[in-house]
Amino acid sequence: MTASMKTMEFPMVLLRLADWFLYHFLAISCYRAAMKLKNHAYFFLKNPSNIKSSHHFSLYPNASKCNLYGRKSQTLVCDIHNCLLRSQSFFPYFMLVAFEGGSIFRALLLLLSCPLLWVLDYELKMRVMIFITFCGLRLKDMDSVSRAVLPKFYLENLNLDAYEVLESAGSKVVFTSVPRVMVEGFLKEYLSVDSVIGTELHSAGQYFTGLVSNSGLVVKHRALKEFFGEKRPDIGIGSSSLHDHLLMSLCKEAYLINKSSIMPREKYPKPLIFHDGRLAFLPTPFATLSMFMWLPVGIFLAVFRLFVGIFLPYKLAILLGVATGVNIRLKGAAPQKSQNGKGVLYVCTHRTLLDPVFLSTSLGKPLTAVTYSLSKMSEILAPIKTVRLTRDRKQDARTMQRLLREGDLVVCPEGTTCREPYLLRFSSLFAELADEIVPVAVNTARGDTREGAEGADVCRREIEL
Numbered sequence: 001m002t003a004s005m006k007t008m009e010f011p012m013v014l015l016r017l018a019d020w021f022l023y024h025f026l027a028i029s030c031y032r033a034a035m036k037l038k039n040h041a042y043f044f045l046k047n048p049s050n051i052k053s054s055h056h057f058s059l060y061p062n063a064s065k066c067n068l069y070g071r072k073s074q075t076l077v078c079d080i081h082n083c084l085l086r087s088q089s090f091f092p093y094f095m096l097v098a099f100e101g102g103s104i105f106r107a108l109l110l111l112l113s114c115p116l117l118w119v120l121d122y123e124l125k126m127r128v129m130i131f132i133t134f135c136g137l138r139l140k141d142m143d144s145v146s147r148a149v150l151p152k153f154y155l156e157n158l159n160l161d162a163y164e165v166l167e168s169a170g171s172k173v174v175f176t177s178v179p180r181v182m183v184e185g186f187l188k189e190y191l192s193v194d195s196v197i198g199t200e201l202h203s204a205g206q207y208f209t210g211l212v213s214n215s216g217l218v219v220k221h222r223a224l225k226e227f228f229g230e231k232r233p234d235i236g237i238g239s240s241s242l243h244d245h246l247l248m249s250l251c252k253e254a255y256l257i258n259k260s261s262i263m264p265r266e267k268y269p270k271p272l273i274f275h276d277g278r279l280a281f282l283p284t285p286f287a288t289l290s291m292f293m294w295l296p297v298g299i300f301l302a303v304f305r306l307f308v309g310i311f312l313p314y315k316l317a318i319l320l321g322v323a324t325g326v327n328i329r330l331k332g333a334a335p336q337k338s339q340n341g342k343g344v345l346y347v348c349t350h351r352t353l354l355d356p357v358f359l360s361t362s363l364g365k366p367l368t369a370v371t372y373s374l375s376k377m378s379e380i381l382a383p384i385k386t387v388r389l390t391r392d393r394k395q396d397a398r399t400m401q402r403l404l405r406e407g408d409l410v411v412c413p414e415g416t417t418c419r420e421p422y423l424l425r426f427s428s429l430f431a432e433l434a435d436e437i438v439p440v441a442v443n444t445a446r447g448d449t450r451e452g453a454e455g456a457d458v459c460r461r462e463i464e465l
């Protein structure tokens with residue numbers, strides 16, 4: 001009898017743990033949802049005018065019908081989530097922070113949390129994503145991601161109608177439950193927003209703890225009352241959600257964003273600079289899952305192509321590269337070596353870190369590449385010779401002169417990669433060093449970089465001399 005009781009002890013412990021989990025994550029979520037409905041009902045009963053407006057939610061005019069003229073003296077309020085951005089979910093932007101600011105393991109953990117996120121209410125879902133994304137993340141890494149990564153995806157997902165209304169106003173204030181550190185830099189630098197009221201995160205020293213500050217997640221209509229007091233903003237724009245309607249009901253005018261209008265690149269408020277070596281697609285759950293499924297194959301292909309480029313002759317390397325999905329198109333012909341014995345200086349656009357490598361392979365001869373900030377690991381793995389510059393003009397000139405006497409040289413004068421079709425500020429030192437200067441235009445395409453994982457199996461480069 002005692003032995004049988006002991007064997008039943010372990011299953012009972014499991015049942016108690018399961019009961020605890022269901023209570024804390026499901027029952028509490030349902031309770032919070034019920035309390036929110038109760039609070040909203042109390043809000044409308046306490047303010048009868050809001051009951052009337054609630055029956056006319058669908059009567060808010062569309063943002064495309066807003067008169068954009070003569071509003072420079074007016075104040076506009078809105079949210080970035082589901083209003084300024086066309087994306088319905090903010091998960092991809094948390095994934096960008098987790099991957100680019102944290103690590104691939106943090107990104108994998110966030111992806112694995114998706115089934116749990118689907119069953120949680122909005123507040124718990126936001127808190128879980130914040131904890132996984134920010135726990136132990138350095139403040140300076142978040143700052144780097146907010147400047148170099150997030151603006152690309154925010155700009156590509158801007159809602160044109162919402163942006164035009166926002167741009168027409170003189171004063172702009174954004175209220176959002178999204179962490180302020182994720183959106184403030186973009187909103188102020190690219191959209192000229194005056195104030196951003198978002199969820200504040202707790203930090204310890206130079207690291208985030210992953211917890212929300214004592215003030216909790218921002219509730220938009222409450223934050224608006226605290227910010228403006230008795231004054232009412234002139235314009236409010238938002239989606240059809242209840243929280244947005246509560247926000248818009250406190251404004252003199254309100255306009256509904258009920259359709260997604262794509263923002264053309266030519267209408268971007270400022271040029272977008274996006275560097276190589278970062279995710280080039282919006283990491284939705286499906287796209288991120290595809291990336292992780294492709295990762296083992298991609299690593300194998302990268303190692304194979306690296307081996308081919310280092311150890312095999314150029315013609316054979318090109319043949320095997322084509323067999324694994326590399327497509328190179330070369331326009332023009334390689335110039336002859338100058339009569340004074342110096343090498344030829346090739347001046348590249350700097351679309352990716354591999355541009356000098358593909359130029360060397362396409363020409364079928366060894367080149368030396370000069371770099372400013374290439375990592376030690378990249379220098380070791382590079383299939384061509386690399387020489388580090390110091391940013392001291394005189395010393396760099398002597399180094400490049402010596403290398404030109406030894407052979408052909410390739411330089412990327414912009415100093416940093418840029419995926420976008422812009423020419424960045426560059427040094428003119430290269431123009432003073434060689435008699436033969438050959439400009440090289442490199443265009444790169446890698447799979448579908450918008451809707452799915454980056455297609456490392458298909459790599460196309462067009463090189464024009």
